[in-house]
Amino acid sequence: MAKITLENLAHSYSPAPKGPEDYALKELNHDWQDGAAYALLGSSGCGKSTLLNIISGLLIPSQGRILFDGVDVTRAPTAERNIAQVFQFPVVYDTMTVRDNLAFPLRNRGRPEAYVAERVAEIAAMIGMEHMLDRKARGLTADAKQKISLGRGMVRKDVNALLFDEPLTVIDPHMKWELRTQLKKLHHDFGHTMIYVTHDQTEALTFADKVVVMYDGRVVQIGTPEELFDRPEHTFVGYFIGSPGMNLLPAKIDGAQALVPGGTTPLAGTYGAVQGNVQIGVRPEHVRLSAHEGLPVTIRRIEDVGRHRIIRADLMGHDLNIIAPEDMGVGADMTRAVFDPSRINVYADDWRVAAA
């Protein structure tokens, strides 16, 4: 287990990058704390796999350094980094038995056979495959194969980090839940540094202590799930996390209130002059329909998703989503929407501005 430090790291797939748009991964400084579980969240093509491959040593970055516990490993081959990685699609050695698959990383490092047998038994119990240790890996279901990959990643106790590259893509939904819970438990029990790449916010938020959100080759926010939900540092985080995502409205800030299409709405703090493309963001959970106060809206559609209702409304030509409790009646007189002032975030050029 180790602390992983990224120093001025950046990567471009083109040999002679001309500008920032040529970089798949823009300059980045970050410490991955020893023993923490991180999720790397972003839509496809945002650079998260590039970052993961740089950490695992499959890619050498075009600039910057990677340190494992202070030791520079930027150019060290994968095998020397002592990490484990689980891939998107199950990688198992088809012709070997499940037992040999699990033992493979240990045997390659010349561990004594007694120790190997002990570890394999432990891991098999952990992933619930004790009863099929002597089966050939060929012909197993995708779930079972992916469990073997997870087990192979976990079988070495001394790994510096465990990396997961969207490992649950091929798994059935109900198994996803189970495997994720197991991973969480493993992290709790053994305290490996874990980095989990995904584009699924539920996976990221339930798995990780800290979520790293990436957008367009840049890390836009690192925080706990609560922080991401309450104070998205970038409009992308607000939009990407939450279902539906944060409402964004063009605004003009005037001290403690915001001028938005259709009127003004009070803010919790006072802001100085905010320049650039100014928007306010408020989550659908923090918007309430009302008959006589707030901004004028027209309701276009109501979706009942079981636990609550999502109201799709229109505010002077801008989309506005509202989450309303299941038992609330929506009458014809509900033509206004109220924002919770303490939950409104102000953005200038997509980045959050703090109150003065």
Place this chain on the structure above:
Amino acid sequence: MEKTVNHKAWFLVLPVLVLVAFSAVIPLMTVVNYAFQDTFGNNVFFWNGLGWFEDLLASDRMWNALGRQLAFSGIILAIEIPLGVFVALNMPKRGVWASVVLVLMSLPLLIPWNVVGTIWQIFGRVDIGLLGYTLNSMGISYNYTQNPVHAWATVVVMDVWHWTSLVALLAYAGLQSIPDAYYQAARIDQASRWKVFRYIELPKMMGVLMIAILLRFMDSFMIYTEPFVVTGGGPGNATTFLSIDLVKMALGQFDLGPAAAFSLMYFLVILLISWVFYTVMTNLDKRG
């Protein structure tokens, strides 16, 4: 894929059936006809039963040719399959160099078989051939027209030259289908080069290698043109393989009866060995 039962599909197969019946069944019936009859000339035939078969089985001629044939097929399989796999493992994966290698490697496959024979006949000659001349000036008295061992070596090297690329290309296609993640996982697991080959590359190549072995076995068992051009079956009968012997018998001596009986047994041997190969290899494949 789930297939539906549809007997009308026979109509789609019909053209193939008619064509193959014309080009295979009718000629085969002629062969069967000759195999069981004898003639005094003038197209008068009488029933000879199993006579030709008994004669053939009792004479050494076919057994010797069969022995040489099995030895030849065995040797070239033992060389071409490992060599082809080795070449495939070293082929570049992408880029212009990869295209160049592919084109150059495929070249021998599209040379008419008698030209292949001619190329090697010239190449091996001691007076005008690069190979023969070089060997002799190095003090090795090489002469494939007189020395049976040299004749064999020439014919085997020629076949390796001609066909190893086919095995290599098939194996290469198998290798290309392995996702990068497997190699990455192997690096993370610290697998040695040998283990990467044994547990990742070889299992993925098994399917195409089976095709390669079957094709090479069948084609080497039927080989005629190339050795015929180079050695004419000699010196003596040293390189007289089954097809060469058969053509000598049928078209050279016009011994239609024995030749036909020979043909049938020849065909059956190929079917039998191919079937054994196929069964053994599919079982191996299943057991992993």
Place this chain on the structure above:
Amino acid sequence: MQSRTRLNGSTVVITLYLLFLMLPIYWLINMSLKTNSEITGTFSLWPQTLTLRNYVVILTDPSWYMGYVNSLIYVVLNTVISVAVALPAAYAFSRYHFMGDKHLFFWLLTNRMAPPAVFALPFFQLYSSVGLFDTHIAVALAHCLFNVPLAVWILEGFMRGVPKEIDETAYIDGYSFPRFFVRIFMPLISSGIGVAAFFCFMFSWVELLLSRTLTSVAAKPIAATMTRTQGASGVDWGVLAAAGVLTIVPGALVIYFVRNYIAKGFALGRV
């Protein structure tokens, strides 16, 4: 570092292998550009007196160059026939169960295993009796013996990779079977058709035993014409070599055009 050493090792292996493949061909080309006196008189690694005489002999004498034309005619005929009849059959095998389908498929493949030597004489008699001896079509049909099974086998592999839902959607959209097959299905497996055609071309082009047995003058293939160089005054080595070089050209052209599909094609859609 490590990968660089391996790359070098691989390059050496491949270079050696290519050298092994190219040397005999180089020697043939070398000889085709020499005069006969130089070939038999001196031993030289490259032509001392460069001459194109050998090529001129071939390209100006119809009895020589017609050999190439004959070969190309029956090869193309065979490729067209083989692929055309194999297409519907492969479709049937890939999509339907029908009476005796498995046996039929295996029986077809056994024809690929039949030694041409076995069939040489019966073919000769069969085609003589129906008056097809010494025609291009006779050779084309004879080569169907091994090319049709191969084409069926290759195409079946590619067709299995096309989801059946495509057929069903097309029928629902009101396509008739022939229209669906030509307009929708064939474009989908065009690479498979290409591969099958390539293999048919290859095996028909390189075969000699049957094509020589079934022809005498009018349809005589180039491969058989080459035996003419053994005249009364010994072998005309230069012309023989030039004829050999010219037989490599069509194959080389075909390979050049399909170079980007070679690797995938050789897996026959089965990887």
